[in-house]
Amino acid sequence: LREHAGEEVKTMGDGFMASFGSVTRAMDCAIALQRAFAAHDETTDEPLHVRVGLNAGEPIEEDGDLFGSTVILASRIAAQAGAGEILIPEPLRHLLAGKSYVYADRGATMLKGFEDAVRLYEVRWRE
Numbered sequence: 299l300r301e302h303a304g305e306e307v308k309t310m311g312d313g314f315m316a317s318f319g320s321v322t323r324a325m326d327c328a329i330a331l332q333r334a335f336a337a338h339d340e341t342t343d344e345p346l347h348v349r350v351g352l353n354a355g356e357p358i359e360e361d362g363d364l365f366g367s368t369v370i371l372a373s374r375i376a377a378q379a380g381a382g383e384i385l386i387p388e389p390l391r392h393l394l395a396g397k398s399y400v401y402a403d404r405g406a407t408m409l410k411g412f413e414d415a416v417r418l419y420e421v422r423w424r425e
Contacts, residue, residue, distance in 0.1 A: 302327035307364050313376070317364060321354050321393045328352060328384045329423040336382070336424070350384040351376025354393055367412075374409040375418060384421040391419050 299306055299316055302323045307315040318324035328350045339345035353375060355368030371387065379385040386394075391401060400422040406415035 299327060302330065307362070315364065315369070315372075317357075321352075321390060322397060324352055324354075325384075325386075325394060325397075325399060325421065329421065332382060332384060332423045333425075347381030349376055349379035349381060351379055352384065352386045352390055354390050370411060371409065371416070374411070375416070378404075378407060378409070378418060379420075384423060385418050386421060388417040388419065 302318065303320070304316045304318045304323065304327050307317050309315075316324075316327070318327065331348065331350065335346050335348055339347075351372050351374070353368055353372035355366075355371075357364040357368040358366040375385050375387060385404065386401075401419040402422060404418040404420050406417045408415050
């Protein structure tokens with residue numbers, strides 16, 4: 299997180315939430331995280347697999363914690379990701395336009411608590 303100017307907001311069971319001032323830094327951190335776990339898994343008998351969901355927006359901040367639909371959507375997106383995956387919603391893909399990231403369209407899906415389907419993209423992070 300430090301290398302990409304991220305800030306840990308809180309831990310939740312076996313997961314955590316981080317905040318970034320830049321969508322590019324958030325994406326680069328997510329990719330670095332997945333690559334680090336993949337490298338670790340090559341050298342151990344006990345692999346660790348993480349799933350990442352990213353979102354962008356203006357959450358509600360109170361006492362150092364973040365709340366609101368932006369945070370809830372990120373959590374719902376993470377829940378859709380499989381082991382070793384990074385998922386992002388379509389608006390975030392547009393914010394990252396012109397960057398060298400590669401995506402796979404996962405289609406639109408209904409997420410709990412949201413009226414409209416959300417189109418998700420898997421970020422291809424393997425070199």
